[in-house]
Structures are given as C-alpha cells and as structure tokens.
Amino acid sequence: MADEEAPVDSSLLIIIVDTNPNQRYITDDPKVLTNCLDAIIAFANSHLMQKQRNQLAVIGCHFHKSEYLYPSPSKPLDVRQIDGQYELFTLVEKTIKMRLVNLIKSQPQDEKAGESLLAGSIAMALCYIARMRLQLSPGLSMSSRILIITGSGDTAAQYINYMNVFFTAQKQQVLIDVCSLDKHLSLLQQGCDITGGLYLKVPSLDGLLQYLLWVFLPAANERGKLVLPGRGRVDYRAACFCHRELVTIGYVCSVCLSEVHGPQGAPGGTGVAAALTRARQTGGVGATGLEFIGSGGSIGRAGDAVRSRETLRASDSVMVDSSNRRARRGQGADMKVYPNAIEANIVQYGLTQLDEETEHPHSTAADIHSTADRTTKQTLFTYERQIVDLYHLSKCRMENGISAKAFATESAVFLEIKRESNVGQVRFKWRYLIS
Amino acid sequence: MSESKSSKSSSNLNPSPTLQCKDLHEYLKSRSPQFLETLYNYPTICLAVYRELPELARHFVIRLLFVEQPVPQAVVASWVSQAYSKEQNKACEALSELSVWQEAPIPGGLPGWILAQSFKKNLKVALLGGGRPWSMSSSLEPDGKARDIAFLDAYALERWECVLHYMVGSQQTEGISADAVRILLHAGLMTRDAEDGSAVITRAGFQFLLLSTAKQVWLFLQHYLHTAEKRSLSAAECLAFLYQLSFSTLGKDYSTEGLSNNMLVFLQHLREFGLVYQRKRKAGRFYPTRLALNIACVRGGAAPLEPTGGSKHGHILLETNYRVYAYTDSTLQIALLGLFTQLLYRFPNLVVGVLTRESVRQALRGGITAAQLIHYLEQHAHPQMLKSETGGIRSSSMLPPTVVDQIKLWESERNRFTYTEGVVYNQFLSQTDFVVLRDYARAQNVLTWQNERTRTMVVTRAGHDDVKKFWKRYSKNS
Numbered sequence: 020m021a022d023e024e025a026p027v028d029s030s031l032l033i034i035i036v037d038t039n040p041n042q043r044y045i046t047d048d049p050k051v052l053t054n055c056l057d058a059i060i061a062f063a064n065s066h067l068m069q070k071q072r073n074q075l076a077v078i079g080c081h082f083h084k085s086e087y088l089y090p091s092p093s094k095p096l097d098v099r100q101i102d103g104q105y106e107l108f109t110l111v112e113k114t115i116k117m118r119l120v121n122l123i124k125s126q127p128q129d130e131k132a133g134e135s136l137l138a139g140s141i142a143m144a145l146c147y148i149a150r151m152r153l154q155l156s157p158g159l160s161m162s163s164r165i166l167i168i169t170g171s172g173d174t175a176a177q178y179i180n181y182m183n184v185f186f187t188a189q190k191q192q193v194l195i196d197v198c199s200l201d202k203h204l205s206l207l208q209q210g211c212d213i214t215g216g217l218y219l220k221v222p223s224l225d226g227l228l229q230y231l232l233w234v235f236l237p238a239a240n241e242r243g244k245l246v247l248p249g250r251g252r253v254d255y256r257a258a259c260f261c262h263r264e265l266v267t268i269g270y271v272c273s274v275c276l277s278e279v280h281g282p283q284g285a286p287g288g289t290g291v292a293a294a295l296t297r298a299r300q301t302g303g304v305g306a307t308g309l310e311f312i313g314s315g316g317s318i319g320r321a322g323d324a325v326r327s328r329e330t331l332r333a334s335d336s337v338m339v340d341s342s343n344r345r346a347r348r349g350q351g352a353d354m355k356v357y358p359n360a361i362e363a364n365i366v367q368y369g370l371t372q373l374d375e376e377t378e379h380p381h382s383t384a385a386d387i388h389s390t391a392d393r394t395t396k397q398t399l400f401t402y403e404r405q406i407v408d409l410y411h412l413s414k415c416r417m418e419n420g421i422s423a424k425a426f427a428t429e430s431a432v433f434l435e436i437k438r439e440s441n442v443g444q445v446r447f448k449w450r451y452l453i454s
Numbered sequence: 455m456s457e458s459k460s461s462k463s464s465s466n467l468n469p470s471p472t473l474q475c476k477d478l479h480e481y482l483k484s485r486s487p488q489f490l491e492t493l494y495n496y497p498t499i500c501l502a503v504y505r506e507l508p509e510l511a512r513h514f515v516i517r518l519l520f521v522e523q524p525v526p527q528a529v530v531a532s533w534v535s536q537a538y539s540k541e542q543n544k545a546c547e548a549l550s551e552l553s554v555w556q557e558a559p560i561p562g563g564l565p566g567w568i569l570a571q572s573f574k575k576n577l578k579v580a581l582l583g584g585g586r587p588w589s590m591s592s593s594l595e596p597d598g599k600a601r602d603i604a605f606l607d608a609y610a611l612e613r614w615e616c617v618l619h620y621m622v623g624s625q626q627t628e629g630i631s632a633d634a635v636r637i638l639l640h641a642g643l644m645t646r647d648a649e650d651g652s653a654v655i656t657r658a659g660f661q662f663l664l665l666s667t668a669k670q671v672w673l674f675l676q677h678y679l680h681t682a683e684k685r686s687l688s689a690a691e692c693l694a695f696l697y698q699l700s701f702s703t704l705g706k707d708y709s710t711e712g713l714s715n716n717m718l719v720f721l722q723h724l725r726e727f728g729l730v731y732q733r734k735r736k737a738g739r740f741y742p743t744r745l746a747l748n749i750a751c752v753r754g755g756a757a758p759l760e761p762t763g764g765s766k767h768g769h770i771l772l773e774t775n776y777r778v779y780a781y782t783d784s785t786l787q788i789a790l791l792g793l794f795t796q797l798l799y800r801f802p803n804l805v806v807g808v809l810t811r812e813s814v815r816q817a818l819r820g821g822i823t824a825a826q827l828i829h830y831l832e833q834h835a836h837p838q839m840l841k842s843e844t845g846g847i848r849s850s851s852m853l854p855p856t857v858v859d860q861i862k863l864w865e866s867e868r869n870r871f872t873y874t875e876g877v878v879y880n881q882f883l884s885q886t887d888f889v890v891l892r893d894y895a896r897a898q899n900v901l902t903w904q905n906e907r908t909r910t911m912v913v914t915r916a917g918h919d920d921v922k923k924f925w926k927r928y929s930k931n932s
Binding site for chain 1: 497498501504505509510512513516517520532533534535537538541576579580581582583584585586587588701702703750
C-alpha cells in the first residue's frame with residue numbers, strides 16, 4: 020500500500036458576496052441577483068464537493084455591515100433532504116438564502132446606499148481563516164483563499180484599508196481572487212496581484228457559474244497545472260491620502276509614508292506645502308526634513324527643534340523597511356523611496372499609463388510632468404528651496420557632467436535626472452553641497 | 455533436450471503476501487462496466503466516485519458537467535499546462551477506467567469525450583438538487599432520547615473493538631455474530647484451527663489490525679459485499695446505502711422508513727459492527743456513527759475525521775533511540791505493539807518497548823511491510839509527536855527520520871533476491887545445439903542465465919514460446 024505519500028490537505032474558501040443594492044446589475048434588473056446567487060451557491064457547493072475536508076464560509080457584504088451568511092454563527096438549521104441533493108449542500112443553500120434575506124431586511128431604510136464595505140469583509144475573512152488555522156488538528160495543512168464577487172465600481176475611499184488587508188493576506192499566504200461582475204476594478208486587481216490570486220472581469224452574467232467553476236475552483240496548488248487566465252496588466256496607481264483619488268504622481272512622506280498628490284498641498288491646510296510653511300514659521304526646518312500626516316491634516320512634529328542624528332537614523336531604517344514593502348507593490352511602476360530625511364518628497368513616477376483626468380491642475384508636479392519627457396523614465400528629486408539654491412544646483416550639474424534639468428517653484432526645487440545616471444553619486448554630491 | 459518448466463505461482467514470487475486494501479477506485483475498477491452503470495444511478499455513488507478521482511480529473515468532470523455535446527480530446531488536453539501532461543494522462547485514464555466518460559466522435563471526425571449520461575445526471579442531482587430524496591431521509595418526529603456525538607463515538611468504538619478483540623483472542627465470543635465471523639473467515643483474516651475448529655487469527659489478520667480504523671472498516675465491508683452477493687443482497691444497493699451513510703450528518707437521526715427488506719437486514723449488520731446506532735431493532739430510526747462517515751475517506755492521505763478531544767487520539771511516542779512509549783492500557787494495542795517491538799516495561803497506563811532489528815524482522819517475516827509499520831506508528835502518534843518539529847526540516851512524517859530509515863533498511867535487507875519467471879532448458883545433446891539456442895535467445899534478449907559447462911540456460915517466460923518455435927524449426931532442419 021504505497022498510497023500514503025502526497026499529503027492531501029484541505030482547502031478553505033471564503034466567498035465575499037457584494038450584496039449592495041446600488042450595484043448596476045441589480046438596479047438594472049433585480050432578478051439577476053437571484054441568478055447570480057444560485058450560481059454562487061452552486062460554486063460554493065462544488066468547492067465542498069472537491070474533498071471531504073474542504074471548508075467553506077460565505078460573507079455577505081452590504082453597505083451598512085458585513086455578515087457571515089454561512090456557516091451560521093448561531094445553531095445550524097435543521098435541514099432534511101427534500102430532493103436528491105446532498106444534505107450538506109442543501110444546508111449551505113438554505114442557510115445562505117435565509118441569512119441573506121435577514122441581512123437585506125436589516126438595512127437602514129432611511130439611509131442612502133453607500134459604498135460596499137469590502138475591505139471590512141476581507142478583514143473578517145482573514146480573521147475567520149486565522150481562527151480555522153488555530154482549530155486545525157496538528158499534522159494537517161490547510162490552504163486558504165478568499166474570493167470576492169462584486170459588481171460595485173472602483174473607488175479609492177477605502178484605499179488604506181484595502182492595502183492593509185492585502186498585505187496582511189500576503190503575509191498570511193492567503194490568496195485573494197476577484198470576480199468583477201460589472202466594471203474593471205484596479206484597486207482589487209492590485210490585491211490579487213499582491214497575494215497571487217486571479218482577477219477576472221466576467222464578460223457576461225449569463226454564464227457566471229461556468230466562469231466561476233473554470234477559473235476560481237482550482238485550489239492554489241492545482242492552479243499551476245491548469246491553464247488559467249494570466250495576470251494581465253495591473254494598474255498600480257496609488258490613491259492620495261488627502262482626496263482619496265488615484266494619482267499618477269504622488270509624493271510620499273519619508274516618515275509616515277502617506278502619499279499626497281502634489282507639493283503645493285491640498286486645500287484645507289494639508290499637504291507638503293502647508294507642512295513646509297508651518298515648519299518654516301516655527302524655524303525648525305534645517306536639515307530635519309518634514310513630517311506630516313496626510314489625511315487628518317494634523318502636522319506631526321514639524322514644530323520640534325532640529326532632530327538629533329539618532330532619530331534620523333531611526334526614521335531611515337523605517338524607510339528602508341517600508342521601501343521594500345513598497346517596492347514589492349511597485350513592480351511595474353518606478354517608485355523610489357530614498358532613505359534620507361532631507362529628500363522628504365519622493366516622487367513616484369514612471370507609470371506607463373497616464374491618465375490626464377486624474378492630474379491635479381493646481382499641482383506643480385503636473386507642470387513638471389508636462390515638460391518632462393514622457394517616454395524616458397526619470398527620477399525626480401525635490402528639495403526645499405530654502406536649503407538649495409539654483410547656484411548649487413548648477414554646480415552639481417556641472418561637476419558631475421550629468422545632464423539634468425532643474426525646476427524651481429515657490430517652495431521647492433526639483434531636479435530631474437535621466438534614469439541611467441548614477442543617482443547615488445548625485446545624491447552624495449548634493450548632500451555635500453547642502454551641508 | 456528437455457525443458458523443465460518451473461511454473462511459479464505468484465505466491466512463490468512474493469514470499470510474504472501482504473494484505474491488499476483496495477480503495478474505492480480500485481474496487482470499482484475491478485468490477486464490470488454493467489455494475490458501474492447500475493451504480494451510477496445513485497447520486498451518492500457519483501459523489502463518492504467524484505471525490506476519489508485525481509484532482510485534474512475532478513476539474514475535467516466539473517468543466518464537462520454542463521456541456522451536452524462531446525468535447526474534442528485535444529481541447530481537454532489544452533486545459534492542462536504542458537509540464538503536467540503526465541498527470542493529465544493519468545487523469546484521463548482514471549476517467550476511462552471508471553467509465554465516467556466515454557469516447558465519442560465529433561461531427562468533424564475528431565475523437566472526443568462525453569460524460570456518461572447517468573453519471574452526469576446524478577452528479578448534477580447531488581450537487582444542485584432535483585430527483586428523489588435518498589431512501590433514508592423521510593421526515594421524522596424529533597427523537598425524545600436523542601443521542602449526542604460523544605455517545606455515538608463511544609458506541610462505535612466499543613462495537614468495532616469488539617470485532618478486533620475477537621480477532622486477537624477469540625475466547626470472548628459474546629457480542630459478535632456468526633455473520634461477522636463468516637466474513638472474517640472469508641476474508642482470510644482468520645482461519646479455522648485444524649484441531650478444535652475455533653477461529654484463529656492469520657498473518658493477514660495481524661496486518662489488518664495495523665491498518666487505520668477507516669481502512670479496516672472499508673476492507674471488512676468489501677468482503678461483506680462479496681459475501682452479500684451470495685446472500686441475494688445486491689452489492690450495488692448495499693454500496694449505495696453505505697455511501698448514503700457516509701454523506702449523512704453525524705449526530706442526526708434518520709428514518710428506516712421506505713428501506714427495502716434487504717436493506718433492513720444490511721442495516722442490522724451495520725448496527726452490529728457499530729456503523730450505525732439503533733436503540734431497538736424496530737426503533738424506526740438510526741444514527742450513523744463516525745465509522746460510517748469515514749468510509750468516504752479511505753483513500754490514502756485523507757486523514758479520517760477522528761473524534762476530537764478523545765483520549766483515543768494517539769498514544770505512541772517514538773524516540774530517536776528507537777524507544778517506543780505507548781500510553782495505553784488496552785490489551786489489543788499492547789498485543790499489536792508486541793508484534794514489532796521488544797517490550798521492556800509495563801505500567802498501568804504505559805508500555806515501554808524498543809524497536810530492535812530482531813523484533814522488526816520478526817514482524818517482516820510475518821508478512822507485515824515496513825510501510826505498514828511506519829504507517830501504524832504515524833497513525834497512532836501521540837499529539838506531542840505531531841507538534842514537535844523535526845529540527846526545522848519539514849519531513850513528510852512526524853516520526854524520527856533515523857528510525858523510519860532504519861525500518862526501511864531492515865526490510866530491504868531481506869529482499870536481496872529479485873524474482874524473474876523463467877523456463878529452464880537443459881540436457882542438450884550437443885554443445886552446438888546449446889550454443890545455437892543460447893545465441894538465439896541472447897539475440898532476442900530473453901536469456902536470463904546460461905552455463906556452458908552444464909549446458910543449461912534459462913529464458914524468460916515471455917520469450918519461451920519464441921525460443922521453443924525456433925528450436926523446433928532448428929531440430930527439424932538439422
């Protein structure tokens with residue numbers, strides 16, 4: 020009996036169903052939801068059919084809350100077979116339908132339907148996976164994945180929450196698959212790419228079950244064996260913290276890693292410019308660099324006196340760490356984060372796809388951008404004007420023999436260098452000159 | 455010249471016959487296509503067969519499930535990436551063997567596959583609903599004396615151990631029926647003693663004891679089904695009922711209403727082995743136990759659903775110094791351990807033994823294989839063993855690798871011979887005759903051994919006919 024090799028482990032699938040009533044396919048024809056739900060239930064049951072130990076959870080994601088549709092947190096329903104269907108499958112179907120009705124009934128009537136709380140649902144799913152892993156009997160392994168089925172549009176309002184759950188999932192080795200029923204979803208696609216899952220935008224809702232069975236049924240270890248749709252191109256644009264909009268060029272704070280869309284700052288007193296202004300007012304600029312917290316509009320420690328060398332080091336190491344993290348996400352995009360406090364504003368740049376609409380007309384980045392050569396990839400440094408003047412800039416250029424362009428705005432100086440040049444050398448010189 | 459045929463039977467070739475435990479796939483493969491055809495009329499069987507398929511085959515089936523026309527074989531092949539074509543062939547083979555799909559020509563003349571009609575229909579029923587409910591699920595009044603899962607586990611264990619105890623020491627005959635004994639005898643697990651006619655355990659029986667409980671039950675039931683056919687019970691019906699049980703929910707009661715008389719008899723037998731619990735023969739309801747539920751996971755690797763938190767979970771600790779500590783007081787477990795260890799100390803709840811070359815070889819001589827030994831130790835490993843890491847190396851087994859390797863080496867040192875079937879040619883009248891025939895056999899690549907001095911040669915069984923023909927032709931000509 021040599022059949023004891025190859026440990027067959029179980030697989031846990033968590034399906035997150037977006038039940039938000041303002042999805043377009045539901046508003047067009049509410050009956051489609053029933054069809055989609057049937058397809059999803061059939062898919063869930065086929066997952067359970069694969070192996071005896073396979074586990075399933077379904078989470079309904081509404082605009083006011085997310086809830087487990089299966090397994091039911093309370094006592095399981097007492098189900099008797101009504102036809103030839105396997106009892107467990109009947110239980111799954113009945114539980115999901117019953118709890119979904121409860122979920123929809125519980126929605127606040129007077130409130131307008133908002134955005135689906137997908138990031139929250141993913142977090143719930145991750146918690147569930149963690150719990151199941153704890154309960155796993157020793158010696159067994161379990162692979163887990165999350166499938167998101169949604170017809171909602173792309174929105175960046177939950178950007179930070181999304182990124183948090185995506186990276187957590189990546190760390191927990193949980194795949195995130197996304198099945199989009201309506202529009203292309205670039206943020207969730209990023210999540211798939213980060214965690215190694217599959218992204219599919221269903222061309223038509225009629226064959227939903229077939230799409231699900233073909234693409235999403237194979238477990239992680241079987242995916243390599245089957246021919247499945249490829250990754251395609253992933254749009255890695257980040258959302259700025261001030262407006263929650265996807266930006267092509269963003270500025271990253273060296274300390275807190277928040278991204279803002281331009282150095283001029285955002286209305287409402289947030290952003291780099293505001294931080295700079297205030298820092299200058301309190302006289303604490305020097306070589307400290309700047310700190311600001313993007314979304315809240317509160318400014319961190321800009322008013323503090325010159326930071327000691329130690330704190331600088333500390334923040335440097337944070338930067339290195341996080342730059343690795345970002346670098347993983349930034350494949351494809353040219354994002355560079357420099358561990359130097361003075362280079363406070365680092366530019367993410369080099370996305371191949373540029374969307375004119377998302378550029379902010381008031382930002383200087385846009386101006387620079389328009390002058391820059393769009394095809395050659397470049398690295399941009401920005402420096403505060405007070406520290407660097409154009410004399411230094413020209414000197415640096417001459418001494419290195421590197422062709423570079425400089426731009427100065429009211430508050431900052433930008434240096435644009437060809438990508439092939441030795442950036443490290445320039446930076447060294449630059450620091451030398453400044454100090 | 456004479457040729458002495460040494461017709462070795464297969465038992466000669468394999469001096470220590472090991473117990474064969476077929477899984478469902480192998481069992482069904484050995485049955486006729488007509489039998490399979492009747493089986494596929496039961497949704498339960500379709501579900502069970504589906505789970506037994508290789509993983510790629512499962513995806514083939516699910517992709518073809520909603521397709522009505524035949525699908526070209528080339529298309530099916532294109533679903534799998536090139537690097538795994540071997541696995542794909544295996545999957546296709548499995549599907550054909552179990553007649554889950556058939557070859558069907560496509561209008562363009564290309565060969566195609568189509569799922570067997572009844573299989574497709576009934577798998578859909580099991581997955582999506584429709585059709586008639588399974589025979590045992592008519593509605594019931596709530597049971598006033600409902601039994602919980604712990605009770606059922608204890609009951610099943612007690613019943614099954616009863617059978618095992620009977621095998622080890624047949625003095626205790628209460629609680630086991632003549633039918634069960636007949637099955638044990640039929641399976642060759644026990645045999646009638648020549649002197650007093652009492653049943654004694656055979657070597658195969660000891661191997662049986664080393665199997666996991668799920669496998670024991672499955673093997674036992676396989677033999678039951680064999681004997682069932684003689685008792686005018688339909689094997690297909692029994693098998694379908696068994697799988698119905700395995701797809702039921704633990705701790706839930708089911709109705710006996712609507713079961714045929716044959717199935718009621720079968721149910722009583724299952725009750726005896728502890729697969730179902732019934733308070734009274736005429737109770738009208740029964741509870742399937744974990745033994746019945748585990749039938750579906752006999753296939754290697756799929757660890758059975760063990761009762762959680764039970765003390766019976768595992769009790770053996772194996773250390774790198776070959777010491778075995780078993781926390782048990784069951785005479786059965788101790789007897790089993792004694793098969794392959796040298797027992798040193800015995801305490802009320804603990805037995806200490808050591809694995810030695812002699813003790814293991816004794817077990818090997820008894821027909822137990824190293825794989826079975828290792829599997830037994832793994833199966834009953836103490837939870838503490840499962841937790842311990844093997845020095846950062848994630849090996850497939852939680853046992854110390856040194857011991858596992860040594861057991862395997864002890865086994866392989868016994869297998870220094872390789873057996874080839876052959877035919878001896880000797881007593882040649884002349885040297886030339888011998889040389890001619892030998893050279894011919896050598897040219898045909900069928901010569902196993904030859905000695906010129908004694909004019910003896912051995913050719914393989916496959917080459918015998920050819921060489922014989924050549925010899926006839928040659929001797930006629932000369």
